[in-house]
Amino acid sequence: MTRDTVPVATVRPLRRDAELNRRKIIESARVVFSERGFGATLDDIAHHAGLGVGTVYRRFPGKEQLVEAMFVERMDEVRELAEQALEEADPWEGFVTFLTRTAELHSDDRGLREVMLSNNFGQERVAAAKERMIPIAVELVRRAKASGQLRADFEETDLAIIHMMIGSVAEYTQEVRPELWRRYLGVLLDGLRADSGEKRPLFPEPLDLPSLDVAMCAWKPRH
Amino acid sequence: MTRDTVPVATVRPLRRDAELNRRKIIESARVVFSERGFGATLDDIAHHAGLGVGTVYRRFPGKEQLVEAMFVERMDEVRELAEQALEEADPWEGFVTFLTRTAELHSDDRGLREVMLSNNFGQERVAAAKERMIPIAVELVRRAKASGQLRADFEETDLAIIHMMIGSVAEYTQEVRPELWRRYLGVLLDGLRADSGEKRPLFPEPLDLPSLDVAMCAWKPRH
DNA sequence: GGTAAACGGAGATACCAACTCCGCATAACC
DNA sequence: GGTTATGCGGAGTTGGTATCTCCGTTTACC
Numbered sequence: 001m002t003r004d005t006v007p008v009a010t011v012r013p014l015r016r017d018a019e020l021n022r023r024k025i026i027e028s029a030r031v032v033f034s035e036r037g038f039g040a041t042l043d044d045i046a047h048h049a050g051l052g053v054g055t056v057y058r059r060f061p062g063k064e065q066l067v068e069a070m071f072v073e074r075m076d077e078v079r080e081l082a083e084q085a086l087e088e089a090d091p092w093e094g095f096v097t098f099l100t101r102t103a104e105l106h107s108d109d110r111g112l113r114e115v116m117l118s119n120n121f122g123q124e125r126v127a128a129a130k131e132r133m134i135p136i137a138v139e140l141v142r143r144a145k146a147s148g149q150l151r152a153d154f155e156e157t158d159l160a161i162i163h164m165m166i167g168s169v170a171e172y173t174q175e176v177r178p179e180l181w182r183r184y185l186g187v188l189l190d191g192l193r194a195d196s197g198e199k200r201p202l203f204p205e206p207l208d209l210p211s212l213d214v215a216m217c218a219w220k221p222r223h
Numbered sequence: 224m225t226r227d228t229v230p231v232a233t234v235r236p237l238r239r240d241a242e243l244n245r246r247k248i249i250e251s252a253r254v255v256f257s258e259r260g261f262g263a264t265l266d267d268i269a270h271h272a273g274l275g276v277g278t279v280y281r282r283f284p285g286k287e288q289l290v291e292a293m294f295v296e297r298m299d300e301v302r303e304l305a306e307q308a309l310e311e312a313d314p315w316e317g318f319v320t321f322l323t324r325t326a327e328l329h330s331d332d333r334g335l336r337e338v339m340l341s342n343n344f345g346q347e348r349v350a351a352a353k354e355r356m357i358p359i360a361v362e363l364v365r366r367a368k369a370s371g372q373l374r375a376d377f378e379e380t381d382l383a384i385i386h387m388m389i390g391s392v393a394e395y396t397q398e399v400r401p402e403l404w405r406r407y408l409g410v411l412l413d414g415l416r417a418d419s420g421e422k423r424p425l426f427p428e429p430l431d432l433p434s435l436d437v438a439m440c441a442w443k444p445r446h
Numbered sequence: 447g448g449t450a451a452a453c454g455g456a457g458a459t460a461c462c463a464a465c466t467c468c469g470c471a472t473a474a475c476c
Numbered sequence: 477g478g479t480t481a482t483g484c485g486g487a488g489t490t491g492g493t494a495t496c497t498c499c500g501t502t503t504a505c506c
Contacts, residue, residue, distance in 0.1 A: 015473055018483060039446020041463055043486095052485035057465060110444075117395075119439040151422055155429040160439075161392055161407060168391035169384055172340075184384060191414030191422075198419060199374055206378040216342040216383075221333075222445030223262025238504055241452055264494055275454035280496060453502065460495080471484070476477105 022059050024049040029066055033111030038067065038121055068122045071115045075129035078102060078116070082136040091140075092149035096189060098140055100182075102163065107170035107181055117164055151194040162188060175218050176211045179204055245282050247272040252289055256334030261290065261344055291345045294338045298352035301325060301339070305359040315372035319412060321363055323405075325386065330393035330404055340387055374417040385411060398441050399434045402427055 014022065028049035032040045042063055046053045060066045085098035106113040115121045116130075137159055144150035165188070170181040183202050190199045207215070237245065251272035255263045265286055269276045283289045304324050311317035329336040338344045339353075360382055367373035388411070393404040406425050413422045430438070 012482095015482060017473065021483085037444055037446065039444070042465085043463075046486095053464090054466080054485060055483080058483075062464080114444045117439065118442045118444060119436065120443055151425075153425045157430040157432060157435045158406075160435055161395070161403075161430070164395055165388040165392060165407065169388060172384070172387055180384075183381075184388065187411055187414040189414070191410035191412070194422070196419040196421060199414075199417070202374075202376045207380040207384070209380060212380045212383055213342065216340065219341045220343055220445065221260055221262070221337045221341060222443065223260065235451095238451060240504065244452085265496085266494080269455095276495090277454060277497080278452075281452075285495080447506105449505090451502105451504080454500100456498095458495105458497075461493085463492090464490085466489075467487095469485100471482105472480105473482080474480090476479090 018059075021049070021051055021055055024051065025056055025059060025066075026070070029070055033067070033070065034109040037110040037114050038063075042066070064121075064123065067111075067115070068125055071112065071122055072125045072129050074109070074112050075115065075126060075133070078105065078112075079129070079133045079136060081105075082133060082140060086136060086140055086143070090149075091143040091147040092193070095140055095144040095150055098137075099159075099162065099166075099185065099189070103166045103170070103181060103185060106163065106167045107174070107178065110171065113163075113167045113171075117160070117167065149194055151192055154192060172219055173207065173211075173215050176215050177204070177207060180207065241282075244272070244274055244278055247274065248279055248282060248289075249293070252293055256290070256293065257332040260333040260337050261286070265289070287344075287346065290334075290338070291348055294335065294345055295348045295352050297332070297335050298338065298349060298356070301328060301335075302352070302356045302359060304328075305356060305363060309359060309363055309366070313372075314366040314370040315416070318363055318367040318373055321360075322382075322385065322389075322412070323408065326389045326393070326404060326408060329386065329390045330397070330401065333394070336386075336390045336394075340383070340390065372417055374415055377415060395442055396430065396434075396438050399438050400427070400430060403430065 013019070025045065028045050032045050032048050036044070042056050042060075043053050045066075046056045049056075056066075060069070081101050082098055085094040085101070088094035088097060106116070115126060119127075134156075138156045141150065141154065141156050141159065145152055145154060166181050166185050169184050170178070173180045183204055183206065186200060186202050236242070248268065252268050255268045255271050259267070265279050265283075266276050268289075269279045272279075279289075283292070305321055308317040308321035308324070311320060329339070338349060342350075357379075361379045364373065364377065364379050364382065368375055368377060389404050389408055392407050393401070396403045406427055406429065409423060409425050
């Protein structure tokens with residue numbers, strides 16, 4: 001058995017142009033999924049990459065597989081975020097940091113939001129990445145409750161719903177005021193703090209009526 | 224000019240069966256739109272009414288017109304709700320009643336939620352009904368702030384966004400726990416109250432993990 | 447019983463996303 | 477530079493869904 005006939009996986013490397021295009025596809029998928037979510041078509045991605053659809057389908061069996069390839073690492077980023085938040089000295093601050101940073105990611109990347117809140121995208125590898133997150137999020141909640149700063153009746157599944165709410169605001173107003181979700185995260189945090197201290201001032205400013213109107217025109221419910 | 228040639232609008236009344244069917248259509252449209260939102264097709268509505276599609280299109284030029292006919296009165300109900308809330312002695316209680324009762328309507332009637340949060344359904348008459356609501360909602364907020372019970376940095380457009388958030392929870396969990404939105408309305412209200420008093424206990428119970436999983440499987444983002 | 451009105455629902459039309467196919471281009475190798 | 481396998485483009489096929497029409501049949505009304 002010579003060094004050149006390694007038993008398995010001696011896949012001939014892609015031709016140089018093909019390899020370049022593969023990277024372009026992944027890059028474009030990242031951009032397009034993050035802007036438009038998984039409603040985007042592979043044709044959109046191909047066009048964004050300046051390639052034909054055929055080229056995309058030659059490299060990836062279908063949309064699912066592209067999503068899978070795309071988001072496992074992204075999910076692991078979120079988990080690392082949670083791990084960092086767990087290292088903050090103040091448990092409440094850790095909790096707030098986690099919520100805020102995650103919401104930032106969701107608001108910048110609609111695709112990521114969709115994988116995290118729906119079980120309809122990605123297969124085992126994405127599901128596995130989610131499982132890996134759960135114990136860390138649970139610990140984050142436990143610790144913040146134990147310190148008496150997070151209200152005692154908060155539970156881990158509330159995290160998902162809170163993200164759902166914040167994300168829906170981000171999506172609703174993204175064309176008009178992409179940062180507006182922070183205002184409502186502020187309201188929620190004031191509602192979640194156990195102590196009855198002063199409220200933090202809300203930031204940023206609320207929508208004015210014309211902007212609300214624009215947001216309402218842009219919004220179409222799912223069917 | 225005889226009595227029989229009255230200039231305008233001498234529309235011959237519908238045949239008895241036709242009139243009956245017209246009512247069935249309206250009734251079914253109410254039910255179907257409220258369960259499935261405006262994603263529902265006129266074919267769905269016809270089938271629910273036990274009629275053919277042709278019958279529906281004979282009475283209503285298209286979906287838009289049916290929606291218009293359907294929701295103007297429903298919107299006015301919401302306005303009346305606001306007016307009643309304005310009559311409650313305690314401004315904060317009035318504010319809470321309004322938010323809660325409106326959210327109940329939204330959670331029972333997906334179509335109503337969609338007309339209220341989007342400008343893509345209905346024409347002038349629906350828009351006019353919305354305009355009629357605004358001053359009342361504004362007054363509700365003004366009064367609750369003036370009494371020192373609602374935080375001073377709350378503004379009227381926040382109402383719409385709060386409804387948006389609550390509605391998204393209602394939609395997310397409706398198959399599993401249709402009343403769960405009340406829990407998060409509770410959090411928001413604790414965040415909106417100006418005084419730094421005790422938090423109200425959250426109700427109902429949070430989702431358990433399996434139920435969250437079911438909700439996540441059922442949820443598909445809009446494209 | 448005659449007639450106009452209304453009915454039913456198959457199917458025309460339109461749209462859209464997923465995916466395939468094959469003639470043409472070009473990188474790789476000698 | 478010539479040969480060949482590999483890759484490319486994008487029109488076109490497939491499949492699904494929603495809107496709306498048409499006409500043979502049925503029904504209300506006088």
